[in-house]
Amino acid sequence: MMTIGAVDREKEKKAVFVTVGTTCFDALVKSVDSRHVRNELKKRGYTNLLIQMGRGSYIPRKSCGEDESLVVDYFTFSPSIADYMRSASLIISHAGSGSIFETLRLRKPLIVVVNEDLMDNHQSELAEELADRKHLFCASPQTLGQTIQTMDLDSLLPFQSGDGLPVAKLINKFLGFPAE
Template sequence: MDLTNVFVTVGTTKFDLLIRTITSPECIEALKKRGCRRLTLQVGSGTFMPKSGYLYGVEVTAFRLKDSIKDDLMRANFVISHAGAGSCLEALELGKPLLVVVNTDLMDNHQIEVATKLKECGYLHYTTCDQLLPTLVQLDVSQLKLFPKYDPLKYIAAIDRIMGFS
């Protein structure tokens, strides 16, 4: 698995624990051992903003929000994301290997449901911040399935069946 260029996204949320954990010396070292040379962090509305520059030998770039992260996702060889449905689907639709980190601090956490279902389907792996380091060390994405391409005809056919038109 090529981890040369890793992209981390927390969407528009506050998920400082993920950003702090992924930029810890241990996680940076684990990524570096797997070939990571660039780590791009989209930190959302959190209060923790890592400095851009070299961190333990890995080039780190951090930003809060952009109109679109599609270019960052396209450049990435590997994506680490919070479990927001939009962020997960955007990475999966681009065919990126994905590790989802569930924010266990959220009340009524739908993120675990999204992550569990997509993992059961074979599209991603998921973990929590307290298990991120061992997950990075032993992660194998070679068995992940490619997410199916969007096909509007299937959507239309499903609506037609639901409405009784076919």
């Protein structure tokens, strides 16, 4: 049975979900695990931090002790992260297009952290374009704390999904598939 205090705490829960997808992005996990980023999240009123660390080898610190004001946990993989994303108040993600567009469809505030170690990183172009259009915030592992500190969630504009059918028809025509 849940007590009134537990209900109040559940109402006050403000969760951050971090995802690196199936990749290894230790720089993002280390950044989120840093004292600076954790402090900025706490200052913004976030109470829970869940990190999906993928193939990475860096193990973040879990919260410990009763006085920890930011409850932290992590895992490597899950069959689906959709529930974690839906319950989050803020999502911090790698620059994978799937993660970006899934978050935007959910209309969740999003900080995309670009992996600067990838060569020929086309993902950064997508993230930067969507940031320029005010759909998300873009950061690097080094600037994540500053981005959290200065982000104005009210400045974000909802992303309107476009109709992909004309593009699909053009691709099918180019590839020689029959028109429907």
